[in-house]
Amino acid sequence: MVDAVVNVLLEKLLKALADESRILIHFRDQFEKLKNELLLMQGFLKEAERVKRKNELLRGVMVVLRELIYEAEDILADCQLQSNEDDPVSGGWLTCIYPSRLPFQYQTGKQLIEINEKISEIKRNISSYLGVSIINQPEGTIYDQMPRWSSHVYDHTQVVGLEGDTKKIKDWIFEADRGILAIGVVGMGGLGKTTIAQTIFNHREMEEHFERRMWVSVSQTFTEEEIMRSMLRNLGDASVGDDKGELLKKIKQYLLGKRYLIVMDDVWSLDVTWWDRIYEGLPKGNGSSIIITTRIEEVAQKMRVKEARVHRPKCLSTDDSWLLFRKIAFAPTGGICNYPELESVGEEIVEKCKGLPLAIKAVGGIMLCKEPKYSEWRRIAEHFSDELGESGNSVMASLQLSYDELPTYLKSCFLCLSIYPEDCIIGKDQLVHWWIGEGFFPLRNGRSAVEAAEDCFSGLTNRCLLEVVDKTYYGAMYNCKIHDMVRDLVIKIARESAFFNVDYLNCRHLGIKNSMVPKHFMDNQKLRALLSTTKTGEVNRLSPNVAKKFCESRYLRVMDLSRSIFETPLSGLLNHIGCLQHLTYLSISNTHPLVQLPASLEKLYNLQILDVSYCQNLKTLPSYIVTFKKLRVLDVSHCGSLEYLPKGLGRLSQLEVLLGFKPAKSSQIEGCRIGELRNLNALKKLGLQLSEGNEIENTEIDALVNLQELQHLSISCFDINDQDLPTKLDKLSPPRQLHELSLHFYMGKVSPTWLNPISLPMLRYLSISSGDLAQMNESFWGNDNNVWRIEGLMLENLSDLKEEWSMIQQVMPSLRILNASWCPELAAFPIDDIGFRGGVWKKEDYTSY
Structure with missing residues (x-):
């Protein structure tokens, strides 16, 4: 990990030194020395990371070096805060730690000198640890070579060599006619047991054969209650507040009279009394099946799998x-x-x-x-x-x-x-x-x-x-x-690198758990990140003492409190968060009840990401949001009570992602109009929520057309109060280079005129869902010289849309993925039951129609 933390510090050092910030002038010599020492050592750090696993002495030295790097990074961060002390937003923050500038400069200078001396000593000795000399070696570079393939190129859904395994188990399933068939997939780790079960579980034949399907990942620290809640979530029931007895009754009610499939994936425990209780409560008959994957054969036996129905996958040929x-x-x-020339090496x-x-x-x-x-x-x-x-x-x-x-x-x-x-x-x-x-x-x-x-x-x-x-x-x-x-x-x-430790002590990154107590944060000045890591359907419950303690870790950069319930008033907690001026990422998504953000957060001028999505009670965003000049991501999507965003949002020149943007109406003079978006030249992803025609004035119809970086646009017209909106939306042309477009609840009968291959020649993915759309505008079909370059098309819940597959196929020759559902008027589309269920068509799966 040392090579990684060195890279991060060097990146920040070079930027800070180039910026010539006022406070760094006092420490430039020390920071320059630090930079040069690290650049000289860098070429050896990657090799040292590998060798240290076999060299206890080197391992200890690398730990010391890592801690010195983190300490230097914190000093640099403090210097950058102090350099902004005259800024009205951030002013005076460090005076609570260093009452005057002189002590800060003295203490900082002293610390940097000590850090540099220790790093120089490590550099002098590292050559003997590695058996090489640093003298006359070229300096390293903070940049790794970028990977050959930065985008996703491999289809993880491909399965090789498991066809016989899946056919064997499917045959067993189709033969079941009474009781509950228990199937065991048993083998060592990495053999593909879960892949086999997933392939079967997701197969179209299983979807048609079973009326209910449940997938449960069984962790090594599971509880019976967690298992049942997971089963109910598969059935669409959150099951909040029920005890074990009620949970099992609910499961039985959902499954009664149904043919169902349950997968219990990766079971370890030899104590299966939990399973005995669940099994006894399940309805029997109808040819239902249970698949159990495990590394331990005795587990399968105890979970009622007969020897004849144990499948032991073999290694691939x-x-x-x-x-x-x-x-x-x-x-x-x-x-x-x-x-x-690579084949022989690859085969080896x-x-x-x-x-x-x-x-x-x-x-x-x-x-x-x-x-x-x-x-x-x-x-x-x-x-x-x-x-x-x-x-x-x-x-x-x-x-x-x-x-x-x-x-x-x-x-x-x-x-x-x-x-x-x-x-x-x-x-x-x-x-x-x-x-x-x-x-x-x-x-x-x-x-x-x-x-x-x-x-x-x-x-x-x-x-x-x-x-x-x-x-x-x-x-x-x-x-x-x-x-x-x-x-x-x-x-x-992570444990060796003090990145994360399962006991939560002496590490820099933590995942929030309900079992947290104040001692986990006691005097933990190292903490850099604290994130919600709850499983699907769960929430965090944090006591006042815990919430107060983690706000004392003043070097926190990242705080994600999403899906949390606090036993202390949320406003009080947010007041504490306002003191964390190193914070760059704050998420309070899906926290309740959040009504407004307090004035104390105005001090978070380093914030790059703010996520308040799914806060249904949030009514307004404070005006100080527009002073967060470093903000890159602002997510206010799914905030049903939010009326508008504050005026001046167009000043956030670094904003790359803006989701849930609600333009102010003409009567909302303190709100941000859609016209301000034309100033967001770095914007790459935009989510618009529109409800009235007066949200778009005639002078604002060009608000999006010149956003040359915009690639993803989503427009939602849910809860429309004005029939004039489709007319206005028809004039709001997106930029030509748009890559992905989604239209939700579009109320027009005919698609917008700008939705055509001439206006959007770079469009690759188009999604249209819900609304009153009945037909495509004539311009949608292009002409002999202009056809769509669309590769993926989704049409969903469009009950009035009447189009034919042959027309789509003709105007979209590059189409390779079609997803259509609940569109009963579509004609001759290559998907079964399109009016009721729909499905996905992939071009590579078919040769002709």
Whole structure:
């Protein structure tokens, strides 16, 4: 981790020194010395990170160096705050710590000198630890080479070599006619047990065969109540406040008379009394089935699986192993290896994976992100051999190799996964915002922070370190999770790096849990990030003492309190948060009852991300929001009581994402008009909520057309009070380079005139859902010289829309994904039961119609 934290500090140091801030003038020599020492050492840090696992002395030295780097970063942050003391927004914050400028300068200078002396000593000694000399070595660079593939290129839904496994289990399921069929999938970790169960669970035949389906991930620390609540969430019931007896009764009521499928994934406990109680309460008969995946054969037996219905997956064959590897490592060319010299090395690497799919995916993901050069592939093969010799476990060796080969900035991003509990669904936005808030990755070449962070997310998914859970209709991921063996590795590294510790002590990053007590935050000045990590359907309940304590960690950069219930008035807690002036990311999404933001938050002038989405009682945003000049993301979506945003929003020149924007009406003189959006030149993603025609004046119809960075636009017309709105919306043209467009509750009978391939030549994804749309405007169909470049189309809940598949097919020759549901008037579309259920059509799955 030292190479990663050094990169972060160097990035911030270079920027601060270039900015020539007033307070840094007093310490420029010391900061310059620090920068030069770290640049000189940097070339050796990556090797030191790998070697330290075998060298206890070096491991101790790297711990000391890491702590010095964090201390220097905090000093730099304090200096930047102090340099703004004359700013009316941030003024005087440090005077509560340093009453006058002289003590601050004296203490800071003294600390920097001590840090530099200690780092210089480490630099003098590090060559002996590594057996190399630093003298006359070229300086390092703070920039890793960007990965070959920053966008998502591998389809994680592909399954190789498991066709026989899934067919065997499906045949058992279809043969069941009475009682409850229990099926066990038993085998070692990384063998693909969960993948087999997921493939069956998500298959269209299972959807048609079973009236109810439930997937339950069974963590090693589960409770019986958690299991039943998870089953009920699968059935659409939040089951808040019920005891175990009531929960089981509800489950039985939902399943009575139905044929159902239950998957209990990854069961470890040999004590299955919890299962006996649940099983006895389940309705019997109708050919229902239960699939249990486990590493322990005795578990399956105790959970009533007969020997004849235990399936033991085998390792992949040599051919299937090589095929799976190729599909990942050569994903951009469809799994075809165009480099004959790499085949023998690739086959050697695959052989070491011993047919385990997780190991093959991990090494395939490494090679996907490497240059296709023989020397590089040979180096990876030898590194893999070394790791395999150390652990003897091909899965853990491949995962350790994958971590070692990560670019330094991705190591920090990867370690963020350590704070999440087992089987937790992780939101992409939370991860991306966290990475932005802590500045884990470098920004260069004019790259936006949001785009760079999303590239980091793709970097982890391409390496198969993140698993897809939920994605959009066209394949973009927005929820993920990690395999339990990946989690074992990331927790081990995080503990060694003081990044996160399961006992919550002496670490810089924490996930919020209901079991928290004040001692977890006692004198923890190291804390950098505190995030909500509750599982789906759960909430945090925090006591007043805990809430007060974590607000005393003054170096907090990231605070996500989403889905939390506080036993103290929320306004009081927010007043404490206003003292955390290093804060860059604040989320109070889905916290209740939040009515307004207090004046104390005005001091958070370093804020880059503010998320108050799903706060239904929030009525207004304070005017000081427009003074947050560093703000990149503002999310006020799904705030039903919010009337408008404050005037002056157009001054936020760095804003990249604005969701839930409600334009002020002509009578709301303190609100932000839609015309101000034309000043947001960095805006890349915009969510508009419109309800009346007077929200768009004739002088404002060009508000969006010149936003040259805007790529994603969502327009929702829910709760319309004015029939004039469709006419006004028809004139509000988006910019030509728009990449994705969503229209929700559009009230016009005919689509907007600007929705055509000439006005939107770069559009790739189009979604239209709900509303009164009956037909497409004539301009929608283009002409012989202009057709759509759309690749993904979703039509949902459009009961009046009358169009034919042949017309769509003709005007969208690049269409590869179609998702249509509840559109009974559509004609000849290649999806079964489109008027009732709908479905997804993928071009690659069919050859003709």
